[in-house]
Amino acid sequence: MARLELESLSRHYGATVAVRDVTLDIPDGEFLVLLGPSGCGKTTTLRMVAGFVEPSGGSIRLRGEDITRRPPWRRNTGMVFQNYALFPHMTVAENTGFGLEMRKVPKAEREAQAREALRMVRLEALADRLPRQLSGGQQQRVALARALAIRPDVLLLDEPLSNLDAKLREEVRIEIRELQRRLGLTTIMVTHDQEEALTMADRLVVMAEGAIRQVGTQRDLYERPADRFVAGFVGRSTFLSGTVEAPGRFRTTGGLALACDPGAPPGRAVLALRPEAIGLDPPPHADNRLGGEVELLSYLGPVLEMHVRLSPEDRVVVHLANRAGLAAPRIGDRVALGWPAGAGMVFAEP
Amino acid sequence: MRAGALLLPATLVVVAGLLLPLLLLFRYSLNAFVPGQFMVEAVTAANYVKFFTDPFYLAVLWRTLRVAALVTVICLILGFPLAYVLARTQSRHKNLLIIAVVLPLFVGNAVRAAGWMVAFGAKGAVNASLLGLGLITRPIDIMYTETAVVIGIVAVNLPFMVLSLQSVIEGIDRAVEEAAFNLGAPPGAMLRRVLLPLAMPGVLAGSILTFILGMNAYATPVLLGGPRFQTMGPLVYGQFIEQNNWPFGGAIAFVLMAVTLLLTTLANLVVQRRMRR
CATH class of the missing domain: 2.40.50.140 (Nucleic acid-binding proteins)
Known part of the structure; x- marks a missing residue:
């Protein structure tokens, strides 16, 4: 039961406020999308959940445990980076198995689990390739498989589709959504693309200037926008x-x-x-x-x-x-x- | 054709200034040396045989190798964290930091070594400080030891190592480090499995540069090592200038060059094979 709670989370850089007072309760298995223009604090929020950015205030609870001060390597979040950040010197299989290797899973078991993760994204045939030998779409799926292989408590997607061309983006969108639903994974995705947000989310969070403007379903945001910003940004x-x-x-x-x-x-x-x-x-x-x-x-x-x-x-x-x-x-x-x-x-x- | 024209000036300089003297030197190394008669025309391997059969000269070669290797390892250990910080800093003063790293090179080798002599002497700054703090009761010998030579060469070579590493680390995506952390790698494991393998070209380039400079060091071992601390560079000089034995000096120079070339090529091959897998 991987419920994620953010409470009054904030982050300042000197006098500038990147994120202010973000409170969210994300139930197990929900696909939540953080939507907003660039610089609205959505990525900083995601990076605080991953542990790459230390909050200036507030707390993060995962499965009821306070993880606010826990280093990223002890959080069990699976992140898919915008540019995929695959390890260029490792094969697809080694990339996928890396998280399991760090968890000291025995080699045979690790390889089986990595293969299983690759099967989920239909890439088991490319297990021995290096990342540079793959297309953008394939790299994206390896990044997803690598994040899924560790069976994360939360899946974090940082603009995962922004480097794909329009046609492919539509396919991958559906693929990610179906996989997420089948695995029942609590997921946070960050995007500035409202169409992407609307098609994938269970619930959306619209952010601007570091703060939450509105939280709700697609229908809530479109038909009952909380303010002028939301009315202009969604639809x-x-x-x-x-x-x-x-x-x-x-x-x-x-x-x-x-x-x-x-x-x-x-x-x-x-x-x-x-x-x-x-x-x-x-x-x-x-x-x-x-x-x-x-x-x-x-x-x-x-x-x-x-x-x-x-x-x-x-x-x-x-x-x-x-x-x-x-x-x-x-x-x-x-x-x-x-x-x-x-x-x-x-x-x-x- | 135009590429050829662009290459011509540099090629001429290299041929006239490096290749021809080297050929000449190699020819000299095959000549015989008769005391009183200077150099006598011959084709003999006697000079090389003399080097490899005399334990004194072999000890000098071994000492030179040891110093160069030690210097390289120390430069790598000291240089990597420094290079990492330089590569990853967001500071506006990054250029100043890089200049600060290169700053020691603004001072000539001999001048710098003279500075170390002041610091290392029996009444030098290091001993005075340690005595003053009560950490030692009598001055320790630093001057004219291998330690002094190693410290001296490290100080010269460190900027080369740092710059080689920094340029490569800068090209490594920060997100790759974060991905490793995210997948459960603590900093040590991230370094071992991700950062170091990706920084290998820089490690190799910096190490080769440092090693070559260490093998061929002259002023530092002479001034900080003293007359009894012989390394290859000063040995070549001695044969040419003090003994007037050009054939043997030429042979030592070629041994030094060959060993350096052999080891760096070998290191290159081993690392490249391991990286390709």
Whole structure:
């Protein structure tokens, strides 16, 4: 039962704060993703769990034991590094068996277990190769096998897919996820790629400027973002700035009067709209019904992306599902747009 | 053609300044020496036979080898941690640190040895300090011992070792060390199984450089070892300048060169084979 608890974990470098007050409870077998832009503290958090970075404050508990001050070699975490960090002078089999060698597992048993780990990533045929003789994707799988071979309490993935090309990335994503689920491994993955995060995670943690902004499932983050940052980072949003004048009434700085969530408190705020929440040619009684001019049009395959000018100050991005019979507007066309009041997310501005 | 033109000046210098004198020297080493007549034209192996049959000369060769090997090992042990810190430091002053390592080379060998003489003498700084601290009751002999020579040569050679190691360690990904720690290797095991094998090219280059410099040292053994501490370098000098025995001096020089070349090549082969496996 490898439950991992981080409590008020923080790390300063001089006056700069890399990680502040991170508290997370990761149950056994969960795939948790730390998501955020570069410099948000997600990698530092992961490295504190591995033991490479000493926390300035807070504690780390693994299986209920405090491991905050324990050196990395006595933690039993399995890490997959961004650049794989394979031992270049050892064969694939030796790389995979290294952790077992350090655990003084007898040679025959060690080789069998290393082979088993390589079988899991379908690389047993390449056991005698050196890392430099492998492709990027194969190296990545060796790194995974090496981390799995020690039967770690926690699997730590540091942007493991960022050096693979797009096609391969999709395959490996599914492969890692299935392996993790089958082994029931508690896993933390760090990434700045939201698509990767959304497809792999059980639960996500969005970080910015060293702190947690929101913890939740994909649906939580997308439909109920905690703040403007999360609304912009997970999925796309158009932000209209303005004021909540009265319950349910929002006026943009461009002068548009819009219906919004009646629960939003009055005051300066931004209204965030998802591109697919806005529809073309709304019914006459729609909450919001506005005319605008198409300024930009992109054909993205499943959707058609339109940038529509609603007022001199306000422009929204709209995604139209690319269904048969869609009468696509052209640049310069006047169109009618609409959305329900509840589709807009209101965030108070200081 | 253009590559050839670029190589020409250096090639000329090497041929005229190194290869021709070496050939000449080799020819001299086959000549005979008749006291009073200087060098007599001949083709004989007598000079080489004399060297390898006289226990005195063999002892000098053995002493030189021992000193060079000891110096190399000490430079490696002292140099590796220093090189590691230099390679891994994030300090803005890294260039200054590297200059500090090279700084001793700014002083000539003879001047440096003179400095050691002051330090090592019976009333020198080392003995004065130890006496003052009450650690010893009478001055210990450092001057004119093998210890003094080894210390002196180590001080000269250490920068070469450090720079060779540092450049190689810098090329080793830090994440590889972390991977070893992560997989359960304590620092000692990480060093033995990961860092040292990967740093081997630097260990080899630094050791060969240090060993060659140690074998051929001249000023340091003369000044710190004294007249009774003979090594190969001063021995060659003595034959040429004091005995005027050019044939025998030439033979000793060739023995020194051949032994050095043989050992470094051998070390290279052994290490490369072990690394390839």
